[in-house]
Amino acid sequence: MTQPVVVFVDLDGTIMVNPFERAVWPALLGDIAARAGQPLEAVREAVEAEYALRQADAAYPPLRAMDWDDIAQTVAGRWGMTVEGSAEALVRQYAASHSNVLPGAEAALRDLAAAHRALVVATKGLAKYQQPVLDALGLTPLFSAVLTPDSHNGLKRDRRFFGAWPEQTQLQIMVGDRYDDDVLYPAGHGFKTVWIPPLESVPTRLHSKDPFARALLYPYADDQPVSADALLLNLSELPDAVRRLEMSILGFTDR
Ligand SMILES: [Mg+2]
The missing domain is CATH 3.40.50.1000 (HAD superfamily/HAD-like)
Structure with a gap:
């Protein structure tokens, strides 16, 4: 009932x-930025832009629209890289402390x-x-x-x-x-x-x-x-x- x-x-x-702002983004985006030779802010802006693009498209698959690991991989791919580690793993690591x-x-x-x-x-x-x-x-x-x-x-x-x-x-x-x-x-x-x-x-x-x-x-x-x-x-x-x-x-x- x-x-x-x-x-x-x-x-x-x-x-x-x-824990994203305090721990997940600094680690994940920091790694992309360091290896791509880009300022952290440039990587963050690229991630935010990719997220906004997916949100604005009503036909975009809902799960991919919210998948930060997929978004990060997409952004890193533009600099010819693959992301090492994942937001999913970092969330588990920092869920209690951050x-x-x-x-x-x-x-x-x-x-x-x-x-x-x-x-x-x-x-x-x-x-x-x-x-x-x-x-x-x-x-x-x-x-x-x-x-x-x-x-x-x-x-x-x-x-x-x-x-x-x-x-x-x-x-x-x-x-x-x-x-x-x-x-x-x-x-x-x-x-x-x-x-x-x-x-x-x-x-x-x-x-x-x-x-x-x-x-x-x-x-x-x-x-x-x-x-x-x-x-x-x-x-x-x-x-x-x-x-x-x-x-x-x-x-x-x-x-
Ligand atoms: Mg809210």
Whole structure:
């Protein structure tokens, strides 16, 4: 039996920091740069450009679009090289030492644990890069399931990413930090959205408002056509926001 409510939770920048910036990229890109005789920044820009190219192509295979090792090999190939080692191996090596849970995340998730509510990871990162970090940080047991692009061969913009959860539940709530992946696309799938934007983007006059008023009053950019349902300053506000959504839509919650 599936619970009536599913809360999809983004990982990177929402509840954790992965080891890519601190350890994986410096090692992987540093090696390419050294052997290609290129500045590290040039390699990084090439990787980011290749990633952006794949993201912009809706027909690009979702798994290859998110495969950092494939992207790194493609970029290195332009300098006539093959990458030694892999992001996958580096993630495993540095998952425990160079990643962390964001403040308030674990407390919020534990607060939200309830019989009627499934907590499900919804990350755009591939399982091979994300699962080792979830495990190292001890976060895996807090979730009913982990959805990655591998799960259903889709990205968050594709409804199939979310598998059967939307059909099997009455209320779907997406929680995340990225406007496109965590607000725009999930809203398009019919989910309620709880957004945690960069704090500096939230005008201070909105800080004292509640998350639902804030979401209406936030100065969205021209390429942000839909409003989030709730807008958080930090994760300590998450449990109450989820319960208020449940009360307003289903007429019940767990306290
Ligand atoms: Mg994120």
